[in-house]
Amino acid sequence: MKTRNPAVQGWLNIDPERPRLMGTRCTRCSSVFFPGENTRCRNPSCGAHTLEETELSPSGRLWSYTNAGYKPPPPFVPRTDPFKPFLIAAVELDAEKMVVLGQVVDGVDLVTLKVGMPMELALDTLLEDDATKTIVWKWKPVSSTEGAR
Amino acid sequence: MSKEVAVLGVGMHPWGKWGKSFVEYGVKAAEDALADAGVAWNDVQYIAGGDTVRNGYPGFVAGAIFAQALGWNGARVASTYGACASGSQAIDVARSRILAGLCDVALVVGADTTPKGFLAPNKGERSDDLDWLRFRVLGAANPTYFGLYARRRMALYGATTDDFATVKIKNAKHGLSNTNARYRREVTTSEIAKSAIVADPLRLLDICATSDGGAALVLSSMDFARKYGTTPVTIAGISTVTPVYPSTVIEAPNFATDSAVAVAPAAVSFRDSIAKAAYEDAGIGPDEVDLAEVYDLSTALELDWYENIGLCKPGDAEKLLRDGATAIGGRIPVNTSGGLACFGEAVPAQAIAQICELVWQLRGQAGARQVEGAKVGVTANQGLFGHGSSVVVKR
Numbered sequence: 387m388k389t390r391n392p393a394v395q396g397w398l399n400i401d402p403e404r405p406r407l408m409g410t411r412c413t414r415c416s417s418v419f420f421p422g423e424n425t426r427c428r429n430p431s432c433g434a435h436t437l438e439e440t441e442l443s444p445s446g447r448l449w450s451y452t453n454a455g456y457k458p459p460p461p462f463v464p465r466t467d468p469f470k471p472f473l474i475a476a477v478e479l480d481a482e483k484m485v486v487l488g489q490v491v492d493g494v495d496l497v498t499l500k501v502g503m504p505m506e507l508a509l510d511t512l513l514e515d516d517a518t519k520t521i522v523w524k525w526k527p528v529s530s531t532e533g534a535r
Numbered sequence: 536m537s538k539e540v541a542v543l544g545v546g547m548h549p550w551g552k553w554g555k556s557f558v559e560y561g562v563k564a565a566e567d568a569l570a571d572a573g574v575a576w577n578d579v580q581y582i583a584g585g586d587t588v589r590n591g592y593p594g595f596v597a598g599a600i601f602a603q604a605l606g607w608n609g610a611r612v613a614s615t616y617g618a619c620a621s622g623s624q625a626i627d628v629a630r631s632r633i634l635a636g637l638c639d640v641a642l643v644v645g646a647d648t649t650p651k652g653f654l655a656p657n658k659g660e661r662s663d664d665l666d667w668l669r670f671r672v673l674g675a676a677n678p679t680y681f682g683l684y685a686r687r688r689m690a691l692y693g694a695t696t697d698d699f700a701t702v703k704i705k706n707a708k709h710g711l712s713n714t715n716a717r718y719r720r721e722v723t724t725s726e727i728a729k730s731a732i733v734a735d736p737l738r739l740l741d742i743c744a745t746s747d748g749g750a751a752l753v754l755s756s757m758d759f760a761r762k763y764g765t766t767p768v769t770i771a772g773i774s775t776v777t778p779v780y781p782s783t784v785i786e787a788p789n790f791a792t793d794s795a796v797a798v799a800p801a802a803v804s805f806r807d808s809i810a811k812a813a814y815e816d817a818g819i820g821p822d823e824v825d826l827a828e829v830y831d832l833s834t835a836l837e838l839d840w841y842e843n844i845g846l847c848k849p850g851d852a853e854k855l856l857r858d859g860a861t862a863i864g865g866r867i868p869v870n871t872s873g874g875l876a877c878f879g880e881a882v883p884a885q886a887i888a889q890i891c892e893l894v895w896q897l898r899g900q901a902g903a904r905q906v907e908g909a910k911v912g913v914t915a916n917q918g919l920f921g922h923g924s925s926v927v928v929k930r
Contacts, residue, residue, distance in 0.1 A: 393671075393672050394662065394668060394672060412797070415797040415798075416796055416797050417781075417793075417794050417796060417797040417798070418794040418796055419794065420790065420791040421665075421790060421791075428780060428793070429780055429781075429797055429798055430780050431798065432797070449683075449687065449785075450683040450684070450686045450687040450690070451683070451686055451735075452679055452682025452683050452685075452686055452734045452735050452736075452737075453682070453732070453734065453735045454674050454675075454676070454679065454734065455731060455732040455733050455734065455735065456653075456731070456733055458653065458670055458674040458675070458676045459652060459653045459655035459670065459676065460655065460658075460670070461656065461660075461667055461670050461671040462670045462671060462674045463671070471732075472674065474673060474674070474675060474679055474682075474683075476683050476785050481796075482794050482796055483781075483783075483794055483795035483796045484781075484783075484791055484792050484793065484794040484795070484796075485783070485784075485785050485791060485792045486790065486791040487669075487673055487675065487785065487789075487790050487791065488673070489673060489674065496735055500690075501686065501687065501690035501691075502690070512672065522672060
């Protein structure tokens with residue numbers, strides 16, 4: 387079996403049963419940061435240096451969405467040749483009161499997306515070679531059974 | 536103390552895809568601005584250059600490069616980077632220098648040679664750079680963010696793709712007579728509808744190209760201008776604001792917004808704060824503005840700007856557009872130059888080019904696209920990473 391690695395170290399928990407985005411939370415003012423901020427809380431009225439790792443909510447509401455109709459330039463690495471357009475979602479997390487971007491899992495039709503609809507986190511393969519799989523987070527409509535591997 | 540400085544001269548190199556060195560565009564724009572001002576290069580005491588690092592490295596596209604090309608004259612120099620807002624930062628440092636009494640005459644130059652296609656990060660593996668990672672991990676080029684704003688606008692305010700097309704058609708008409716514009720032809724609704732989807736709901740003709748071009752200004756103290764016996768157009772206010780925490784609208788190149796868990800979002804959003812700061816600097820309100828140049832990276836984004844710069848309330852931009860208010864002949868023409876729709880983006884030159892257009896308009900030199908009796912203009916623009924940019928120009 388191939389070794390699974392997160393697309394960016396420290397950004398996500400790639401447990402297939404319990405995928406989570408990982409950020410940090412300020413222990414003084416509770417502000418949340420994704421990707422994690424480790425130096426200084428960016429709330430200018432706080433500025434504490436005590437930030438701890440935290441899991442982000444795995445679900446939220448669709449803030450907006452779009453697609454990539456053209457192949458993005460490097461360092462993007464296309465998964466298919468010829469390039470197949472993919473969807474990108476911006477999802478608002480209720481608990482953290484923040485919007486987080488991610489690609490949308492395969493098999494979702496753009497016309498089925500609606501601003502405000504519930505979305506949840508999923509895992510997918512970003513890159514793959516003979517020995518390793520690089521795992522990335524994606525967003526998936528809550529009702530959808532498509533996509534995530 | 537008055538915060539005004541005089542715009543003695545303006546100049547541009549036409550936008551296009553010329554494939555030459557950006558230095559050539561910058562020199563041409565500078566020569567035209569100096570000639571327009573009637574100032575000799577040897578009398579310029581300060582030169583400020585707008586930078587970009589996407590097409591080189593810091594110092595390559597920079598103030599000293601233009602100073603060398605014009606012939607070293609010992610002028611003091613600044614090079615400013617603010618992504619698309621680089622130009623207004625160059626204007627801002629030159630103005631500050633003049634207002635501080637440290638120089639009388641300054642030259643501001645921005646120019647770029649842009650590669651074809653999407654603006655992309657420079658080469659190299661940089662897994663600690665969000666701007667690199669967003670391409671690698673998300674496949675999110677700049678139009679991704681434009682697409683998100685456009686779709687959000689449709690959901691919130693009922694904007695339609697016909698509205699977006701109307702913006703393009705308007706700007707294409709505006710740019711027809713502008714010899715500095717790259718695209719000078721009318722565009723039809725069906726042509727737009729047939730162009731390929733880049734970032735749904737935006738099509739190729741909704742999104743600005745990347746171009747080569749150059750723009751320059753000669754700025755001076757009001758005292759210096761008076762000695763010339765002219766009543767110049769002036770720069771009355773400049774904004775180079777950053778966001779206020781928490782910034783809750785997703786911005787390139789970020790993966791996420793700030794969290795509003797500990798602090799409620801400011802009453803004024805980042806994009807609303809950009810022109811607001813320039814109006815306050817100039818001591819005017821948006822109701823006093825006769826025309827505006829805004830950063831139409833996409834057609835849909837132009838509608839956002841109408842609201843952000845205070846031309847109408849949130850949600851009313853479509854009405855303003857449909858009523859023809861923002862076309863030449865309307866109440867408040869926007870992007871009379873043709874905007875990015877006709878120019879395409881030449882990053883460090885763009886905020887300076889916006890001022891060139893306003894100066895020509897306020898002097899009554901805009902020819903077929905002249906806005907009659909224009910006295911006050913405003914620009915708005917924004918650079919990657921959180922660089923606000925807005926300038927108020929008056930006569």
